[in-house]
Amino acid sequence: MSRFDAIVVGGSVGGLSFAGEAAKRGLSVLVLEEHDEIGEPEKCDGLVSLRGLRRYGLAPSRGAIQSSVREGVIHPPAGPQLCVDAGALEVVVIDRSQYDKQLAENASELGAIIKTGLRVQRAAEKGELVTVDAGQTYESDYLVDATGPASAPAGGILPAAKYEVEADWVEEGRVEVFVDQARYPGFFAWTIPYGARRAKVGAAGRGINPFKALDALLESRPHKVIRRVAAPIYVGGPAGRFVSGRKVWVGESAGQVKPTTAGGIATSIGGGVIAAKWVAESVHSHDPSRLEGYEREWRETFEKEMRAMMRLRGVFERLSNREVDLLISTLSSPKLLARLGKSDFDFHATAFLSALGVVGLFTLARLVASAEVRQLLSPRS
Structure with a gap:
């Protein structure tokens, strides 16, 4: 079959949550993911609220949860550290690769078709159809861009890097944030434990080399690096528009990411689920103008908070x-x-x-x- 109600480009949380919800609403859905495996390469630290995921019925499986967060510690440039009891917030660290696979399995069971290792070369809207070239030609009523930071609004990207380390100083359940405008201008560095003696350590900031920043942060902390990855983050706020013609943007592609922390799992899933609702409305009613309900509903849910974060x-x-x-x-x-x-x-x-x-x-x-x-x-x- 090469004709679908919706084609999703990008198999991450925004695209996969869209695919599952759209399939549940009776749409034929194709997901095209450029990498050979869903969830890889894994670049997200996976710090997320269970409450946020439960809102959309997509809580992670027990196997995808790596750790629970009990405390947050902020290290200022020179003053005493600040400790926040996070035990009541239901914040966990998830294995993003496993969670993405969970969402993909859920979407597949609901009827969505997921194809990996396919890069979209071209997509064009022609009348009432969208044509997608990914080595083979596909057609759909609607195209969903869930490709991530590459399609996010220009100007909001910060250089960032992440190490996964093994070290004796890692304290499970204790997330640390290091604020220093000289070392991490406009952002911060962080450590997120995800098991016994293991942590995800990252740094981001305007105009910095994040790998050098991480090496400096860890210089006095004995550790073994398990993995290094460049992981640019988006902090520019929501895009001006989420819909154009028969094309819809969700997740990071739409800038549905927290400008304060660059966390976007829950807000991107919100984008995917809400977009699926209104794309289904458009398909069933044969009325593309119904898509406008997607942007309106997402903004009614998140816009006030996003504006506060931007301020x-x-x-x-x-x-x-x-x-x-x-x-x-x-x-x-x-x-x-x-x-x-x-x-x-x-x-x-x-x-x-x-x-x-x-x-x-x-x-x-x-x-x-x-x-x-x-x-x-x-x-x-």
Whole structure:
């Protein structure tokens, strides 16, 4: 069969969640993945909230969960570290390769066809059909772009790298974040344990060599590197449009990624599931205009949080290390930490601003003003 209701380009979480939901709604679906195996190469650290995945009925299997997170530790440039009790947040580390395979199996059981090792050479919309050339010609009513950062809006990509290491200092369940505007401008470095004595260690930042940054971070920490991978991240916020004609973008291709942390598993799955609902509506009603419901519903669910994240990102990128130290010290009150420990991991910007309270927001406002004044006085401004 070479004619489908929908063809998905890209076999990651956004595309596979779309495929499963669309097949469940009665559509014929083809997924084309360029790599030979779903889930490979694995570049995502897999830090995710179980609540977020349960919203869409796609919680990971027990075998895909590598570790549970009980504590988050933020290391500022010079001040004392900040510890957040994460036990109530239901945050876990998943094996993304295994989870992607789980989603693929789910989609296949529902009737979707998944083909690997096929790179799409060309896709063109012709009247009421989309023609896709991937060594063989396929036709569909709709095309879903789930190819990831390569199709994300320009300008939001940061260089990043990840090591998987084995080390005695790894403490299971304890995620660490290292903030330093000199070493990781506009972002941070991190360690995410995923089992006994093993961790995923990453770094990202504007204009840096992330591999050198990771080597410097780990220089004083004895370790054995198991795997190294370049893993650029997207932090530019949602695309202006998710739909054009008979083409739909989901996941990272649509910029459905948290601008604060570059995490996008739950928001991308949300994109895939919601898009499938409205593509099915369009197919069954023979009315392409129904696709507009996809963008509207996704934005109603996530736009407020995404805007808050973008504002926080804009503030953070302008702060000096001294101001970062001051901000983190403001967050150290037991009452605020307790609020953060009971918030929603997938809507953390809203929770953060709420938890700050009047005093914290006043401090944040002063920092923003200071950074903006400094920017205005800069010779480059």
